[in-house]
Amino acid sequence: ETGVTQTPRHLVMGMTNKKSLKCEQHLGHNAMYWYKQSAKKPLELMFVYSLEERVENNSVPSRFSPECPNSSHLFLHLHTLQPEDSALYLCASSRGGVNQPQHFGDGTRLSIL
Amino acid sequence: QKEVEQDPGPLSVPEGAIVSLNCTYSNSAFQYFMWYRQYSRKGPELLMYTYSSGNKEDGRFTAQVDKSSKYISLFIRDSQPSDSATYLCAMSPVELGRLYFGRGTQLTVWP
Numbered sequence: 001e002t003g004v005t006q007t008p009r010h011l012v013m014g015m016t017n018k019k020s021l022k023c024e025q026h027l028g029h030n031a032m033y034w035y036k037q038s039a040k041k042p043l044e045l046m047f048v049y050s051l052e053e054r055v056e057n058n059s060v061p062s063r064f065s066p067e068c069p070n071s072s073h074l075f076l077h078l079h080t081l082q083p084e085d086s087a088l089y090l091c092a093s094s095r096g097g098v099n100q101p102q103h104f105g106d107g108t109r110l111s112i113l
Numbered sequence: 114q115k116e117v118e119q120d121p122g123p124l125s126v127p128e129g130a131i132v133s134l135n136c137t138y139s140n141s142a143f144q145y146f147m148w149y150r151q152y153s154r155k156g157p158e159l160l161m162y163t164y165s166s167g168n169k170e171d172g173r174f175t176a177q178v179d180k181s182s183k184y185i186s187l188f189i190r191d192s193q194p195s196d197s198a199t200y201l202c203a204m205s206p207v208e209l210g211r212l213y214f215g216r217g218t219q220l221t222v223w224p
Binding site: 052106 | 213
């Protein structure tokens with residue numbers, strides 16, 4: 001596989017469930033990102049990891065918990081979500097260094113019941 | 114004031130038309146400018162990446178940056194139905210990982 005792969009592609013969960021989103025990049029990059037994409041709104045940066053260390057946490061509620069075990073894998077653990085958390089969650093990766101372009105996966109479409 | 118302003122459209126043009134997509138921004142610190150294309154049910158795909166002011170051409174696509182006016186454009190020549198997608202502008206200051214996106218412009222090219 002090449003590029004950035006996200007699983008699952010679709011997820012429906014209740015507000016009390018716990019689930020995880022997975023992202024894997026095959027580009028040899030060492031920075032990874034989580035974004036939230038809602039209808040009619042710009043992409044919202046949630047978390048940034050560089051060399052497996054979190055370098056940015058963009059005021060995201062604690063019900064979202066990221067994990068980056070190595071430079072190729074990124075997880076977003078979800079628990080006790082709210083209906084307004086329904087959105088497309090996108091993972092991206094880039095080379096290290098300033099302002100290298102980011103490459104995106106196809107996202108996980110999350111629906112909260 | 115939003116960091117990046119982009120008209121969401123929708124924009125509908127006939128095949129073969131020249132398409133002009135634009136974004137304005139307020140932060141004079143932005144140095145890097147990107148255009149992404151996003152097809153339905155897919156993630157954003159990087160189209161163009163430029164630094165500072167000037168033009169960059171890649172096939173049918175031309176990106177322009179005017180830092181004095183805080184205005185960037187993407188031109189698509191000889192547009193094709195396969196160009197139908199949402200186009201996102203993004204920009205960044207000299208700061209690791211921080212991209213500011215526009216809302217995206219939805220483009221339809223009809224045959």
